[in-house]
Amino acid sequence: MKEIIVSGMRSTGKLHLGHYLGVIQNWVQLQDKYDCYFFVADWHALTTKYDKTDDLRQNILDVVMDWLACGIDPKKSVIYVQSLIPEIAELNIYLGMITPQNWVERDPCLKDMAKILKTKEGQGQQINYGLMGYPVLMSADIMMFNANCVPVGSDQVAHIEITRDISRRFNNIYGEEFFHEAKPLLNNCSLICGLDGNKMGKSFNNDIKISDSAEVTAKKVMSAITDRSRLRKDDPGHPDECEVAFKYWTIFGEEEEIQTVKCECEKGLRGCAQCKRQLGEKINARLSEIRERRRYYEQNPQEVERIIEEGSAKARAKAQEILKEVRRLVKMY
Ligand code: TRP
Ligand code: SF4
Numbered sequence: 001m002k003e004i005i006v007s008g009m010r011s012t013g014k015l016h017l018g019h020y021l022g023v024i025q026n027w028v029q030l031q032d033k034y035d036c037y038f039f040v041a042d043w044h045a046l047t048t049k050y051d052k053t054d055d056l057r058q059n060i061l062d063v064v065m066d067w068l069a070c071g072i073d074p075k076k077s078v079i080y081v082q083s084l085i086p087e088i089a090e091l092n093i094y095l096g097m098i099t100p101q102n103w104v105e106r107d108p109c110l111k112d113m114a115k116i117l118k119t120k121e122g123q124g125q126q127i128n129y130g131l132m133g134y135p136v137l138m139s140a141d142i143m144m145f146n147a148n149c150v151p152v153g154s155d156q157v158a159h160i161e162i163t164r165d166i167s168r169r170f171n172n173i174y175g176e177e178f179f180h181e182a183k184p185l186l187n188n189c190s191l192i193c194g195l196d197g198n199k200m201g202k203s204f205n206n207d208i209k210i211s212d213s214a215e216v217t218a219k220k221v222m223s224a225i226t227d228r229s230r231l232r233k234d235d236p237g238h239p240d241e242c243e244v245a246f247k248y249w250t251i252f253g254e255e256e257e258i259q260t261v262k263c264e265c266e267k268g269l270r271g272c273a274q275c276k277r278q279l280g281e282k283i284n285a286r287l288s289e290i291r292e293r294r295r296y297y298e299q300n301p302q303e304v305e306r307i308i309e310e311g312s313a314k315a316r317a318k319a320q321e322i323l324k325e326v327r328r329l330v331k332m333y
Contacts, residue, residue: 005034006147008041013059015066016207018200026187028071036077037145047131066210069294079311087319092140107135108158139163144319151185160184174329195224197243218280226272233271252282
């Protein structure tokens with residue numbers, strides 16, 4: 001029997017290259033080795049965006065279309081939407097009862113989120129009860145399928161630690177080694193930064209979307225930061241200080257190409273504009289197949305909806321089996 005993997009993303013809408021390189025690519029690889037459950041965390045999106053739900057449905061579809069385009073395969077993996085599995089909400093209740101208040105209060109991810117909410121972006125939003133429960137709901141997601149492993153970015157590891165604590169506590173209280181202690185699976189790829197050198201993110205307006213056209217991508221790449229000390233194109237450049245463009249080369253180029261770029265840049269034989277034009281082409285070549293597939297799904301949204309419905313039905317059947325055991329262990333009526 002294969003080990004079980006559960007992982008999700010909030011329904012934030014169209015995904016960017018940070019998602020692709022940092023998470024989705026890894027998921028695609030895992031599909032053959034594990035029983036994978038990949039879901040859109042729409043309830044988690046509500047923890048902060050409960051009053052901005054006009055785009056919720058489209059955002060969910062966009063996330064799933066990006067996954068499918070990148071190679072998440074509904075024949076191999078179960079693809080579903082969190083809120084279509086009400087069993088998760090029930091499990092969340094049981095887990096909430098056994099989670100001490102200070103476990104959620106000291107969650108560093110939550111502290112970061114609280115900080116963001118208080119600043120400009122969150123417009124001084126209050127922390128609601130639902131947000132406090134973020135790591136518990138996440139534990140319900142993971143334990144609903146009794147996952148062995150959870151592939152996530154390093155920013156999510158603290159949450160998974162809480163999940164492990166909750167699993168252990170559940171097993172202790174209800175007297176059976178029922179839940180696995182899910183391990184975080186980190187991938188070792190280096191994080192891609194945004195076009196301005198900061199963390200790539202939708203709200204920072206510095207991202208390249210998986211769904212961007214080749215033209216838009218080329219244009220965005222032209223705006224990437226380079227070696228700031230370089231004034232003229234025949235000045236010797238410093239690839240190591242070329243914070244964005246050269247970093248992208250190291251991600252998207254072949255080893256030989258990277259050496260050529262480095263060498264030519266250092267000798268002042270390569271202008272930044274030309275360099276970025278080439279880089280844009282390189283990135284576009286890498287994304288062309290993905291874009292083609294994405295266009296296909298955009299033109300066939302009913303197919304995406306069918307994939308979500310079928311995946312959610314499969315996930316739900318499995319969730320019902322687990323929940324039955326949980327109710328037995330807790331001794332519910
Ligand atoms: N919190 C995750 C994020 O923001 C999304 C998520 C929700 C998740 N539930 C999960 C990830 C369960 C892995 C497993 O990216
Ligand atoms: Fe960066 Fe290329 Fe300009 Fe060198 S030539 S500074 S690698 S963009």
